[in-house]
Amino acid sequence: MNAAWEVVIGLEIHTQLATRSKIFSGAPTAYGAEPNTQACLVDLGYPGVLPVLNEEVIRMACKFGLAVNATIAKRSIFARKNYFYPDLPKGYQISQLELPIVEHGELFIKDADGNDKRIGITRAHLEEDAGKSVHERFDRHSGIDLNRAGTPLLEIVSEPDLRSAKEAIQYMRKIHTIVRYLGISDGNMQEGSFRCDANVSVRPRGQQELGTRSELKNLNSFRFVEKAINFEVKRQIEILEDGGKVVQETRLYDSDRDETRAMRSKEEANDYRYFPDPDLLPVAISDDYIETVRKSLPELPDAKQQRFVGDYALKPGDAAILTANRLLADYFEEAARHSDAEVRLIANWIIGDLSAAMNRDGIDIGDCRIAAADLAGLVDRIHDNTISGKIAKEVFEAMWAGEGTADEVIETKGLRQITDSAAIETIVDKVIAAHPNQAADYKAGKNKLIGFFVGEVMKETGGKANPAQVNDVLRSKLGKLADQ
């Protein structure tokens, strides 16, 4: 990044709330149904119909507000945002402008030096989603699918406190984690449940005044947010360094070409003619209600991370990985509860082999093929020397493939570690006898050859011999040779 310029970013995150029915109607919100099968007359904007607020969205918005240490408005109002578009059935979107339900929140990310950095959350307001225009399927016509119309959204607006694409991603991931912890959104980015617009500007380092910004639309993955911001920052710096001016405009990110393109300028922007929606009463929220919601809050990611470090003596980095997802954290704690082994060993297995397997097969922790108690069973067998760490990987793969618990796999495949000293001594004698030259070299002082002998013994036992024991026996026997 160019040191002469400071990057200023604010994010608007639209998160779809996981209600069963829509924000102002009783129609279901499930994703992926046949077009226009999940839209009732209210969603279709029929003459005479009226919106009725789904109270669940208020509870969800309150949860979010409390989780980011924000103010919950005692009185908030819905407003109409007026514009014409075929997938906007009423010709206006019901949203909030003045008096949003959540204001003045914050969360903390790590800056480049690893210190806590506060990011302000200006506001979070409730609104309804629009439908979708379908341009591909019809010759010279456009289709309209209104299944999504009226789906509840919480729009979370940050202060322009972010200073790089990396910080923006960190902030966005944190919001993503929080909404899933709270159970208010599934956060599914492929389905559009969690999407982001970024306001990006640059200014000469040290300047107070903000530069002219552009608004980047349609950023539906963490990777695209990062790429789009980096592209945009570079574009703006180039314009300014060439003596030009950045134009305030909305730009669309094209992931295929990895570039942003002008969509509409400030002059072309709609005048949305917001005004309070006379069909809906102001939302009044009492202190009691807020306290009830506060009591229902789960342990939040930051608190859980600190607890993991304190209670389980995990490294902060490992604790961060395990708490990034509430289900993963739950999985870890359940496994830890079932295991006699060191908790760190459990953490290593989850962060290492288990996560790798899930990534490889595209599986979420919620659908994990190995139950937490079973993973604990595997780690316990390493802990009590029934199997070695190396054999454990083989057992793990078998468990992942559905071949049973660790004990069952070890039994069926005969993977139990050889710990019988007599048996190990017999094999060691055999290996030394079979490699007289190497034994001679060892005797002459080439101590590194111990590794060779261990390898041979393991080969001979199919990896089942206890490595520590093999080491001891080898050293003892080869040592005796050396003494002779």
Place this chain on the structure above:
Amino acid sequence: MSASSRDLHAQPLTQLAAGLSRGDFSALELTQALLARIERHNGSLNAFVTVTVDEALAAAKRADADRAAGKGGVLNGLPIVHKDIFCTRDVLTTCGSRMLENFVSPYDATVVERLADAGAIMLGKSNMDEFAMGSSSETSYFGPVRNPWDTERSPGGSSGGSSAAVAARLVPAATGTDTGGSIRQPAALTGTTGLKPTYGRVSRYGMIAFASSLDQAGVITRSAGDAALLLGVMAGFDERDSTSVDRPVPDYVAGLAGSLKGVRVGVVRQHFDAGLDEHCAAAVREALAVLESQGAILTEVDLPNLDLSVPTYYVVAPAECSSNLSRFDGVRFGHRADDPEDLMDLYCRSRGEGFGAEVKRRIMTGTYVLSAGYYDAYYLKAQQVRQLISDDFRHAFADVDVIAGPTAPTPAFKLGDKTDDPVTMYLNDIYTIGANLAGLPGISVPCGFVDGLPVGLHLVGPHFAEESLLCCAHQYQQLTDWHEQCPGDYR
């Protein structure tokens, strides 16, 4: 046809209810008699957009069967007409507009549903100003409605089809909607009784929205007693309308039996200023004297911001309508222009062809007052003035139980007289708009004639005071017979 059924049309709703329950005639006979009358007279009045002959006959047969089986609601077999702004399932709902010329609603409005559930029989849909925007029922795409007292004149508006149909004895009762006077002014101009309840008393669900914060459903009938009967059925909380109020519905019919003695009647000083026809003023003063003679106490009250009500209304109502009417875009229902070149062309021509001049005027006014840079000066200022007007009424109701005055400044005016001058037309609602801005209930009752044309007395009460308002009107009607007068050609 029996002798009794020949004059069924002459009987008001309450009397018909008694006749049906005594078995003097059947719902089918009553329905047939009125359908025949509509057939005969609608040509001269244009009060109906749709007459639902088959549906009405079928419903009448069901009503008779229900009665025979000892079932049926309080309105069983009683005919009614719905203003064409109420959505009616499987029946055209045009809102008086080309935009909805072919719109068949897939559902019933709450008002329609409740009246039908109580046994009322819908005879058809009444004509109206386009999207309820007007005070003369001349802006309808389906042509102007005519006043049965003089067919060269307007029956008022926007519920003019309803008022004309009731005045001409084509139907004993009709629903209406009132955003700035659209029930009370046409009632005054046709010699009928028009009740606009408190905002929130009756559900707006299924009523095509004009100005959501002002719109309220009510009735036009031949008497306050009939209005009480209907309001009891229509009123009450509806979970589909967030602005409907969850509060018990009193027995309005039982409430009619009160007395005028000691009722404090506020007479608004500003109502008798310039602008009110002097003969109308005389009729209203005479009506006030009648109230006084029964023990009512007349007091002068002040509504200092009354002159701001019309300009305030013409900011708030167009602002809301400009947004409410955005859904008529030619995409999902209603009029769609032929062969649009692109999306913008589809919008422009569908709306340009579908809406009439007055609707366009209000959409443009409303769009303007909500625009960036104008919002504070117009919309926000209007909301502030609206609050002042509400406060005026609140102060007045600290001292009086009901406010009385004229409903409209003049009797029925000639068709075409005011169509070129919107502002003069708008001033016709000067006495009624305040109640809408403040959300108050109001009723207009006939109180005399000027040159053979009816004049209305307007009574306004505090929020949810329909019971005492209906009682006052009813007691007045016990002492007068203005409401029983029938236009000569429609006896």
